[in-house]
Amino acid sequence: MxxxxxxxxxxxxxxxxxxxxxxxxxxxxxxxxxxxxxxxxxxxxxxxxxxxxxxxxxxxxxxxxxxxxxxxxxxxxxxxxxxxxxxxxxxxxxxxxxxxxxxxxxxxxxIAGKRLTTDGVLTMNARERDLLGERIGAAVADFGVEASARATAAESKLADTVTRSLMLSRAQLSTAELHRAADAISLGWENLRASGPLVFVHGDLNPGNLIDAGPREPLGFVDFAEAGWSLAEAEFRHFEPLGALRDSTFRGVTARRGRGPDMRAYYLAAAADALMTIAIQGNAGHPRDAMRRMGLLRHCLAEAGLD
Ligand SMILES: Nc1ncnc2c1ncn2[C@@H]1O[C@H](COP(=O)(O)OP(=O)(O)O)[C@@H](O)[C@H]1O
Ligand SMILES: [Mg+2]
Missing domain, CATH: 3.30.200.20 (Phosphorylase Kinase; domain 1)
Incomplete structure (x- = not known):
């Protein structure tokens, strides 16, 4: 302030x-x-x-x-x-x-409407949360198509937020275990990127960057500081800790796009995000918070087949 x-x-x-x-x-x-x-x-x-x-x-x-x-x-x-x-x-x-x-x-x-919050979406009733997730999924599907067309026409070279966050976090991490994790995620991610297709993503979708003007209105996306060409699954890199909202978002994107996320790509992006949180927050907070951050990373690594 x-x-x-x-x-x-x-x-x-x-x-x-x-x-x-x-x-x-x-x-x-x-x-x-x-x-x-x-x-x-x-x-x-x-x-x-x-x-x-x-x-x-x-x-x-x-x-x-x-x-x-x-x-x-x-x-x-x-x-x-x-x-x-x-x-x-x-x-x-x-x-x-x-x-x-x-x-x-x-x-x-x-953009008119109310900003969503993580606490808010975690405590919503199930029906409301399902509806919101389905709207987020449809919004992501539409954004991928429209943004990619605009980025192509503008010849945008904005790079992959997942690749960048892995590089930035690796430099900050202090243990051999975390360095190995960063390298394994990078290798897996770059392999998947090589076969594409690449999509222009918002790159930082989380409740705080969504503006909701009601169930019949389009969702507003704000905060484009992580936007760039990536795999479609990068759009969900913050979603693993959102629990049931993640599932309804996947349903929404699958319904609108005709195909669901590739779960290996998704868990690699989520693992990169978990690693970034560890790099930024280290051992801050209560010891339980640090354990939770490591727990999320290990879970994402295991789901991506990297444990
Ligand atoms: N174009 C906009 N219309 C309405 N609200 C906005 C807009 N841009 C930002 N905000 C509000 O300001 C908050 C912070 O903006 P954001 O761009 O997400 O910055 P930060 O980098 O701090 O996350 C958002 O969560 C949203 O509530
Ligand atoms: Mg923001």
């Missing part, structure tokens, strides 16, 4: 590059590892990305999101929609008020 003088400094940096930007105060809509998102109250959002956050660099995340949204913005089917990108820019000034070092900003169309 930024103080008011910092918001004014941000306003001074961004306002010359985007029309009719209202001056602060701005309402904070979300705050994550990599930055803050403000609801400007005029149907648009301002996302500010930090240079430092988790693994990797904020400059790369900002670049990826701005370049993906440039051709994905406005994508809409009966099941999915993507907000338009209005303007974006990189920060060259390293001292903006008292903000931490900032990489860039994006002004994005606001």
């Amino acid at each position: 930024f103080d008011l003088p910092t918001l004014h400094a941000l306003y001074k940096e961004t306002a010359p590059h985007t029309e009719a930007l209202a001056p602060p105060p701005w309402a904070l809509a979300g705050e994550g590892l990599w930055g803050s998102v403000f609801d400007l109250g005029d149907g648009t959002m301002l996302k500010v990305v930090r240079r430092h956050g988790g693994l990797g660099s904020g400059e790369a995340l900002h670049h990826r999101e701005a370049s993906a949204l440039a051709f994905l913005g406005g994508l809409a089917t009966d099941y999915v929609r993507v907000p338009r990108l209005i303007a974006s820019g990189a920060f060259t000034n390293s001292y903006i008020g008292s903000a931490p070092p900032l990489a860039g900003w994006l002004r994005i169309e606001r």
Whole structure:
């Protein structure tokens, strides 16, 4: 969260590059590892990305999101929609008020609806959760088709989020067991990638990046910092801990696409994600949390045939 003088400094940096930007105060809509998102109250959002956050660099995340949204913005089917990108820019000034070092900003169309949360989907009643999962599955199927066509037309070269997360985590891991796991997942994943087909994926789908405006409306996808060409199963890399929602999502995608996910590819992507969580969080939290993270990794490795 930024103080008011910092918001004014941000306003001074961004306002010359985007029309009719209202001056602060701005309402904070979300705050994550990599930055803050403000609801400007005029149907648009301002996302500010930090240079430092988790693994990797904020400059790369900002670049990826701005370049993906440039051709994905406005994508809409009966099941999915993507907000338009209005303007974006990189920060060259390293001292903006008292903000931490900032990489860039994006002004994005606001999607109406409520943001989902992991706790929310885990505690939903079964009927609601099944319906939501089926909608997410259909949204993923539609997104794969539409986004791949747009990315091809735009000649996008944005790379695979799973490959990248494996490289970033490997450098951070400290035990031989985890290095072996990273290498085995990489080998398995690259082998599957070689036979394709590759699809343009959102790459970071989790409840917090979905905006739900009700059962008859398309789901909004936001947060494109991990978008790129990957295997279709990469879209579900965060879904293994979501329990029953994962199953209904798979039903939805199978119904819409006519074929279900390849479970080996899925578990490799989920294992890469579990490894990334270990690389970022290490032994943080209660000892049980660390055990749970290792448990998820071992489970995904076993399901992928790598134990
Ligand atoms: N275009 C948008 N329309 C509506 N809400 C949005 C939009 N973009 C972001 N948000 C809200 O802000 C939150 C954080 O944005 P996000 O792009 O996911 O950033 P982060 O990198 O912090 O996860 C989202 O979970 C969502 O609630
Ligand atoms: Mg997000």
